[in-house]
Amino acid sequence: MRASNHSFAVGHADQVAYYAGRHAPAAWPHQVGAVPNTAHCFQHRAVLDAPDTPARCRILVGAVGTGKTQLAANEARTAWRAGQLDLLVWVTAGSRAAVLAAYARAIAEITGSDPADPEQGAQEFLAWLRPGGAGETVRRLIVLDGLVDPDDLRGLWPPDRPVGRTLVTTWRRDVAREGLGRQVVTVPSFSSAEAFGYLTAVLAASGRVEPPGQLEALARELGHLPLALAQAAAHLAGTGLSCADYLRLLGDDGRRLADLVPDPGGLPDEQSLPLPHAWDVALERADAVEPVGTARMLLELAAPLASDGIPAAVLTGAVRYLDRQRTDRPAADAEPDAEPDERADETLALLHRWSLLDYDPADRDRSVRVHPVLQRAVREGVPASRAAELADVAANLLFVASRQSADEANSMTSFLVPPGDRAPHPRSRALDFPPDVLRSNVEALTRNAPATMLGSGEPGLRYGWSTGQELHDLVLRVGDTLADDGRPQAALDYFVALLPTTADRLGARHQSVTRLRGRIARLRAESGDLTAAVTEYRRMIDDQLALLAPEYALYPAQRIRLVEEVTELRHRLAHWLEQAGDLPGVARVHRDLLADDDYLAAVGGRTGPPDFTLRRDAAEWQGRAGDAAGAVVVYRQLVIEQLHAWGPENPGTFDTRLRFGHWLGESGDARGAVTVLTDLLNDQLRLRSRETARSARDTSSNPYAVATDTDRSAIFRTRAALAHRRGQSGDPRGAVALLSDLLTEQLRLLHPDHPDLATTRQALAYWQEQSRGRRWLRGR
Known part of the structure; x- marks a missing residue:
């Protein structure tokens, strides 16, 4: 805007510089622009002490609120008061227009000139500073405070002269590059x-x-x-x-x-x-980068998590969620965008450039750090209608990323990505991270998102529940990771401390409480306290079964789920009873498992006999517990049913018939065992013969065909078992003959170091000795 006296005004609504027509040139020393007043109780920062030979251009870079402007003002005032400057120019560099206006004002005051416009005035000022200009020898300091966009200084950097210095403050880390005579100083928060x-x-x-x-x-x-x-x-x-x-x-x-x-x-x-x-301008500028809105949403997902370290894997998974939120998603046949991890890396790098977070991709476990006050400001800026959803997604993403492998994590993102959008994870690297990182993020979620994770417990150790009043898998994952990390006692202490609060809030028989108790029992068992573990498993089973009482009026589906949980607990109990050497106890548990299966069949409407595998396991443990005759009864019925269902030469029956023969022998019926095992061997050999003939035909017609064979190790086991029962039945010479043939075939087919060879040789030596003893007795 130009007036009749050739004066003009330039700038924005918040900053206008007015220049009169002609006036006297400035006298030295001279100051252009107002240096901010000293902050109340200004703190000296040793980290910013200038070296003996300061660079001609210093760039102070740091997040919003770290005190960059005050530090620059202090340096300017100190140099001015010490008489080290002829010219001090303070520029509020929030835009290119503001820089142009400040430069134009400077040349107008220095020379008394009348620049036609700010652009011309700025160029005159720079020319005045350059070699050959009138200000070449003027000792000057130019402060560019609050630079927002590096492009704003394109062509406007003050010239590098021995007598001149430039000081820049900015959020933008991409401005802060060493070289070209520039010294970068990172301004942190207070110590x-x-x-x-x-x-x-x-x-x-x-x-x-x-x-x-x-x-x-x-x-x-x-x-x-x-x-x-x-x-x-x-x-x-x-x-x-x-x-x-x-x-x-x-x-x-x-x-x-x-x-x-x-x-x-x-x-x-x-x-x-x-x-x-305080961060609004930086966040708005970063969020305007394509795709618009991604930077803000990624920061919103990071806001409820730990300020001191979020694994990059968590926010990589967040990109899939953000894709689902975009209303401008490309059509199915459009060119695909970059992979989620690449786009996450780009967005995190963008936020890092704007000092809205610290991103270090080399630190996989604590890649992202966000100032806690900024996190709180972001959380409070999210509408209540979205806050719970974002916190819940952050919790789920953290749980997914804590899994062992990228493939597993990708398969678990179904709650974020519908089936048609799923694709294999582009990397196979492990995503698991240390338990302390997981724990700090869980505690942050518990503290920052009470609508999703209800905090409770001792200070510094928070526990959480999902909105459905159920212990979140993420909370359990903390203890699981401690155990996986080789710290079982820490995991046990974590779960034990969590149990009373969980039981008080959800009830002693709640599913979440059962899951906690199961982990406590397992960790006690693994630490060697089998008695305590077995006792706890039995109590858990009794507590769950009590819920089947009529007064609870459960739906059939609820009853089925409850009994399935009991079945899982029984399997774990059986495992630890076996480790404790309580074989009768294991057999009793398997009888209970059969009863559970009958119950599930009745409630679920299943018809037919119980599961073959479950019945065979029950029979096996019955025999190992000392009831060989009882095992024979169960196996006999199993063999009858399987032969009826599958026929004598079906491999599915072979193992059952082998174990039937074994327990017949153990029950004292060695001759019956020989009959069963002989029939089994004949069926296996017939099936093998047919497969060999078929393979030969296939190979002759197709040289690329692969020959098949009935599992020879199964045949070897049957021969060894038959030889043993032959000897038991009073025919040691028959046992020797069978074992000799078996050894010959094993030597032909197996590696010389195969352990089966040693077993066969040992059995053969035993029955050879028994055979010699019988001949000596007959000679008497």
Whole structure:
């Protein structure tokens, strides 16, 4: 805008620079632009101390609120007061227009010139600074504060001159590249000591003294972020709240950050935005990158998780969820986008560039770190209608990513991706991560998403339930991972501590409680306390069976599920009874399993005999427990049913007939065993003969055909068993003949070191000795 006196004004609504026509050139030293006032109780930051020979261009990069502007202002004031500068230019560099306007104002004040427009004025200023220009020897410092977009400085970087320095503050990490005479300084949050010193000083200035422990706790809660500490201290001073009360309000789910910082008019140190909105500009700019909205949604999914480390695998899986949320999904025949892990990497790298999170892909277990105050601001910015959904998805993604392999994780994403959209995971690398990482993320979910994970338990150790009032698989996964990591006692302690709270909230017979008790029992057994484990399994079975009482009025489907759970518990009980050497106990459990199967058949409407495998296992344990005659009765019936169903030469019957022969022999009926085993061997040999002939025909007509053969190891086992029973029945010479033939065939077909050869040789030597003894007796 130009006036009649040749003056003009440029800028945005929030910053307008007005230039008069002609005026006198500036005298040295000269300052252009207003340097921000020193922050109340400004803290010296040793990490930013300039070296003996500072670079001509320093770039201070860091997240919102770390104090970059104050540090730059302090450096500018220090140099100005020390007489080291002839020219100080302070530029609020939020846009290219603002930079142009500041440069035009600088040349107008320095030379008294009348630039036609900001672009011309900026070029005149840069020309004045370059070699050969009038300002070539002027000692100057140009501060570009709050650079948002590197493109805004395209063609506008001050020239590199020995007498001139440039200082830039920015969120953008892609601006902060070493080289070209530039020194990059990363500005972190306060250290613990700096945060404590700042809070102590700023509250003391208001006549407040708070307990050191409370100040340290407040600093930790706010992540030592200078902006957050300044606004919290101003709120304390303005309201008279104690530090303890403020901490209590911070932990109150009903309180928002906006309620715990001053109104915009009361913000300290010339701050323009209250804490909840401090990241708005950065997030809006990052979220505008295609595909629009992805950056914000990924940050929303990271918000309920641990601030000190989220595995990249969790947020890689989140991309599939985000794909489902997009309303502009491409058609099925469109060119596919990049793989989810690649797109996740790109989005995380984008958020990292904008200092909205820290992303280190080399650290697989704690790849992503987000400041806790930013996480809270993001959570509070999500509409209530979506908050529970996002937290639930974050919990499920964390559980999926904690699984052992990428393929397994991919198969478990069905709750996110419908069947038609599923594809094999592009990588086969393991996704499992340490239990401490998993635990910290579960605790964060429990604390940050109470609608999904209801917190309960001792401080620092939170436990959670899904919205369906059931222990979330993720919570169990924490203990499972501890056990998998070789820390069984830590896993046991975790589950034991969790049990009382879970049982109190959900009831002692709830399915989640049973799952917990099962893990406790297993870990006790694995630690060697078999008695305690067996006792616990029996109690769990009794508790579950009690729910079948008529007063509970369960539906048939509920009864079936309950008995299936009992069946699983019985199998585990049988395993540990076997480990304890209680074979009669194992046999009793298998009888109970048969009863469970009968119950399931009756309730579910199944007809026909019980499962063959279950009955065979029951018979086997009955025999091993000392009741060989009882095992014979069960096996005899099984053989009859299988022969009727499948025929004598079906491989499915062979093992059952072998075990039938074994227990006949063990029951004292060696001759009956010889008959059963002889018939079995003949059937196996006939089947083998037919397969060999068929293979020969196939090979002659098709040279690429693969010959098949009945499992020869099964035939070897039958021959060995028959030889043993032959000898028991009083025919040691028959046993020797069978074993000699068996050894000859094994030597022909097996490797010389095969363990079956040693077994056969040992049996042959035994029956040869028995045969010689019988000949000696007959000679007498």
